[in-house]
Amino acid sequence: MHELSRPSSIRVGAWIRFAGQARAVLAVSARSVRMTDRGGPPREVPPADLLSDEEFEVLGSRVRMPLPPESLLEELPERVREKALWWEEHILEVLHGVGPGADVDAVPRPEYDPARRSLTARELAKAGELTRSGHRAGMSTVGNLRRRYQAEGLLGLVDRRQLRGKPRPE
Incomplete structure (x- = not known):
């Protein structure tokens, strides 16, 4: 059984593996994590669903800083x-x-x-x-x-x- 834990780097810009795909995290709140795969439509899931996925892992954060105005x-x-x-x-x-x-x-x-x-x-x-x-x-x-x-x-x-x-x- 997959043990629930609080990964330290589920944040905007991080790459995670969820449901067998690498996805970029677009937004994080107490109720949902909004993510997308490359070229796919955004998807929102409750954090509990994300953390209970057997394949879930934080892959890293390789995102550029936001551009200035x-x-x-x-x-x-x-x-x-x-x-x-x-x-x-x-x-x-x-x-x-x-x-x-x-x-x-x-x-x-x-x-x-x-x-x-x-x-x-x-x-x-x-x-x-x-x-x-x-x-x-x-x-x-x-x-x-x-x-x-x-x-x-x-x-x-x-x-x-x-x-x-x-x-x-x-």
Whole structure:
């Protein structure tokens, strides 16, 4: 018999296995969990039904942070916006082991596996990878950008030096 427990990461953005399918969690309340599979219509189920499913498991959370209001993104120069999106791909690999475009069943590369490597070790690995590929990025840069991304989302990855002297959007 499947024992009921309270998984710590049933939250918006998490991937779960329910009824034999991987589904993204869209909303969570005391009465229901709203989820979808890839391309399927959203489905709502009571948390008790979800937790009593023999195949239920939390697969992970590989979702990007919400985008800032469109007007703020539009105000950024294209090169600054593209660089922030480039960094987002790398920061998400540090956080989750795989990038945002990876399949839900994708296996992290060993140096980015959150189950085997500490966050500090993953930041160090990313700094080394970027440096070897010609991008100067120290571990402190990767760590600072990771913390800013977690706090501010995509705008936390904007290189503010590129914006000096530009009027702030109201």
